[in-house]
Amino acid sequence: MGAARSARSRPARSGSARSVRRRGAPPRAGAGAVLAAGALLAAGACGVADAGESSVARKDSLVVGVNSDQPGVGQRVGGGHQGFDIDVAKEVARRLGVPPENLTFKQVGYATRDSMLRSGKVDLVVASYSITPERKTRVTFAGPYYVAHQDILVPASDTSVKDVHDLKGKRLCKVPGSVSFPRVHDEKGVAALPVEAGGYAACVAEMSAGRMDAVSTDDLILAGLAAQAAKDGRGRPPRFVNAPFSDEPYGIGIRKGDLDGCEAVNKAITEMYQGSTMRDLLAKWFGDTTLKVTTTVPQFEGCD
Amino acid sequence: MTAVQQTPATGTAATASGAPPARRGPSSIRPRRTPPPARKGLARTLPRTVAGRVRTLTALALALLLGLLGAAWWAVASAREGVQVIGYDAGPQVVATGDLYFQLTEMDAQLADALLIGGAPGGGRDRALAAYDRSRAKAGEALLQAAKLADEYTEDTTARELVFALGRYERLATQALDLDRRAGHTSGAPPQNVVLQYRAATDLMKLDLLPKAYNLTLDNGTLVRHTYEDRRSDVLDGRTLILVTGVALLVVLVGLQVYMAARFRRTLNPALALATLLTLVLTGVSAVMLSGQANHLRDAKDDGFDSILALSRARAISNSANADETRYLIDPGRADSYEQVFLSKSQTVLYLKAGNLNEYNQAVQKGLDFERGRVPFLGFFGTEASRSTDGRQRGALVKVLEEYRRFQANDRRMRDLVNGGQRAQAVAAHDAAAGDYVRYDKSLQSLIEAHQAAFRAAVADGEGGTEGWYGVLPVAGVIIIALTLIGVRPRLAEYRWSR
Structure with missing residues (x-):
């Protein structure tokens, strides 16, 4: 577009008959169009690349x-x-x-x-x-x-808990804000007794100390805590019930x-x-x- | 007075210069001897004579026309390739591999059925095993297809691992059936050693085979998504390019027309005017056609391919949930776990917030009404409800939801019987509900069919939309070139004559 306008409005130099049939002009104009198209394509490609940058x-x-x-x-x-x-x-x-x-x-x-x-x-x-x-x-x-699955951790000496229903009447750790205790008590309808603690690390410590019977939350989190307890050498490592009752x-x-x-x-x-x-x-x-x-x-x- | 004006082509200056130079005779176009003002840079390359300018404009017009035709050709080729891949090659093949997941769940469901029925009279076990064999054959076919589509090493490995795992599953299934035959049990939960053997098989299915089958179809699907995005953006870029070159060409043609009208005192150059008009039509029609193509591609992908794949998954997961009811009855030791996976699968298909299956069922029974912009549930059916605009699809979905509610209500009844200690009645209730499940499955299939119809229509529209364009483009190009040359040539001839 720009090329077309300037070709029309630029003052011509002199009226040489030879220059009337100059051969150079058309290829240049063609090159201009190709360049313009190229620039447009490049602009399009840039747009795509920009979107990709943030991935x-x-x-x-x-x-x-x-x-x-x-x-x-x-x-x-x-x-x-x-x-x-x-x-x-x-x-x-x-x-x-x-x-x-x-x-x-x-x-x-x-x-x-x-x-x-x-x-x-x-x-x-x-x-x-x-x-x-x-x-x-x-x-x-x-x-x-x-x-991960919600599972139950009990002291190594416990043999009575085989699935979530066996938590009935047991002292189960309850961490305020976590959905794990309500899932046992309200959703599964198991009448476990709540014992509050500030976090799952505290729950496992309390259980080791004999102040509660079981801890239940995501198995990987429990496993991390149990491995930690084993490393710290606080008695026998607690036992997994391996009876998952949720998918996480x-x-x-x-x-x-x-x-x-x-x-x-x-x-x-x-x-x-x-x-x-x-x-x-x-x-x-x-x-x-x-x-x-x-x-x-x-x-x-x-x-x- | 010189033939070559230094003033712009339009305006009184041009007319003051008098008639076209050719009428002045040879002497008048002789070069002026006075040295012209020095021109710098690009300006030096610009033509200095009327004929030169006309030639330049003409050449520019032809170059732009070639650009326009090239862009249109490229965009049409992209659109056709997109339709081909989504509509005929990878699209349907990926949908076919989606069947792998369904057939695998069906195998495990039939195995559970065969074990639950046992040697009870009526030949139920043989029927279940025949269905098992059919599913195995279909699973093999789908797996082969998926392996062919695998274009990355990880996909290839997944397909290979599936072949091995399927072999292991078959061995475990055979062992469970052998043990069951030897135990000679009739209807109801099979003996413990059979149950343990079945657990090994169904665990392999659940933890190894099904996830891999699901992921493989997801991987295959990325191929279609990439083709779709690339080709659709090509089509839209092509449209932009056509509009830009088309408008540029129109400006040049109109400029040529105006310039010649001024310089040669012609009111209208009919050939050039026709070329301009044709260019306008070609640009407009191509742009509209390509917009249509972009839409057809989107419809085929979103409304067709994506929905078909998503609903096929919903169907397979439903089927597997239905089999979890059977497993729940077979294996009381794992009843809790099977009830939980039933809930989790149900929530994948249709999500409503609920902590346990009872709450979920209550929420489902409360009603699944939805309207556009207000869908009270998520999951596969939630997505479907949110995007459903077409009347046929909507109607089919309403039917699916109705059948889904019945399916969930039957499930509740069965579990209540088990909880009430009436296991035999529960098994009977589960058998009786089989017809309801088939109806639910059928309704889901007709919803999928509604999307398949939309898919076929979009693909056909896409094909029809570009039909003949490979012919139209060169013909239109030749006509526009011819008209332009016809329009310009007599004017240039005047110069040639004058030499």
Whole structure:
């Protein structure tokens, strides 16, 4: 368009008959059109690339939201984080092509996980984050990378508890704000006696001290605590009842709509199960307990 | 007075210069001897004579036309490829692999049935085993298809692991059946050693085979999504390119028309006017056609492919939940666990907040009415209800929800009987509800069929929309070129004559 206008309005120099039939002009004009078209295409390609930049599949560095208060799963120790979730995050990041030095962990809480993903403060959330239909309306989930179950931990000496119904009349730990006790008491209708504690670590300590009979929440969290108790050498490690009564699919939270990122993370998880990575990680963090872990890949949620 | 004006083509200056230069005779176009003002950069490359400008504009018009045709050709090719992949190649193949999950759940369900029925008269066990064999054959076919679609190492490995796991499952199933035959039990829960053997088989199915089958279809589906997104964005980029080059071409053609009208004192150049009109039509019609193509691709993907796949999953998961009722009856030791997975599968299909199955059933029975923009439930059916606009799909969904409520009500009745200690009546109630389940499954199939119809329609529209365009584009191009040249040539000839 610009070329056409200037060709028309520019003052011509002199009326040489030879120049009337100049050969040079048409190819140049053609080149101009090709250039214009090229520029347009490039602009289009840039648009696509920009959209891709924000996908976790193509980032050079990642900030991962994790828990900091769950021994064996996600715990802040000294200056760093450690636990099963942390190792899973490291493996996923490595498979996404992010070197360890570009990986940062940031503490997230139950209430802040969704909003921190949305605002971009964290790129991924790996924090025993159960996939639920309600959360799926706000967050895209890769995985689950593990399906935890609500299970029961009892002292090693106990032989009376075989499933959740046997908790009737037993002193069961109740952590305010957690859904685990209500699930036993209200949903399963088992009349367990509540004994309050400030957190699941405190529950296990209280049980070791004989002040309660059982602790019930996600098996991985219990296993982390039991492994910790065994390491600390506080008597015989507690026993898993291994009678799960809920599914807690732990997903990796990603900004809503990042399908490329979700697919890439799913691929990473698949690889971790196809090799020995997952088996090794589960053995590393929970192998010292009597929890029966699943070492086959979970059924994914799907990214859309 | 010189033939070549230094003023712009339009305005009084041009007319003041008099008639077209050709009428002045050879002397008048002789180069002026006075040195022209020095021109710099690009300006030096611009033509200095009327004929030169006309030629340049014409060449520019032809180049833009080629650009326009090229963009249109590329966009049409992208649209056709998108329709081909989604409508005929990967799309239907991925849907076929979705059948793998269903057939696997069906195998495990039939095995549970065979064990529950045992050697009871009526040949129920043989029927269940025949159905088992049919499902196994279909599962094999779907697995083969999925392996063919695998385009990444991880997918390939998943398919291979599925083959191995299926072999292990078959062995465990055979052992369970052998033990059951030897025990010679008739209807009802089989003996403990049979139950333990069945647990090993069904655990393998649940923890190993089904997740992998599900994930494999998800992986295969990404292929379709990528093709869809790439081709659709190509079509939309092509449309932008056509609009830009088309408008540029129109400006050049109109400019040429105006310039020649001014310089040669013609009111209208009919050939050029026709070329302009044709360009306008070509640009407009191509842009409209490509918008249509983008929509057809979206309909085929969202309304067709995605919905079909999602509803097939809902159907497979429902089937597996139905089998969990049988497992609940077979294996009282795991009744809690089977009840819990039944709830979790039900909530995947249709999500309502509920802590236990009883609450869930109450919520479902309260009613599943929905309207656009206000869908009170989530899960597969929630998604379907939110996007359902088409009357036939909506009607089919309402029917599905009705049957789903009955399915859940039957489940409650069966469990209440078990809880009341009437296990035999519970088994009978479960058998009696089989017809209701089949009706639910049928209603779900007709909902899937409604989406398949939408899918076929979108694919047919997509195909029809680009039909003949490979012919239209070159023909339109040749006509526009010819008209442009016809319009310009006599004017240039005047110069040639004058030489």
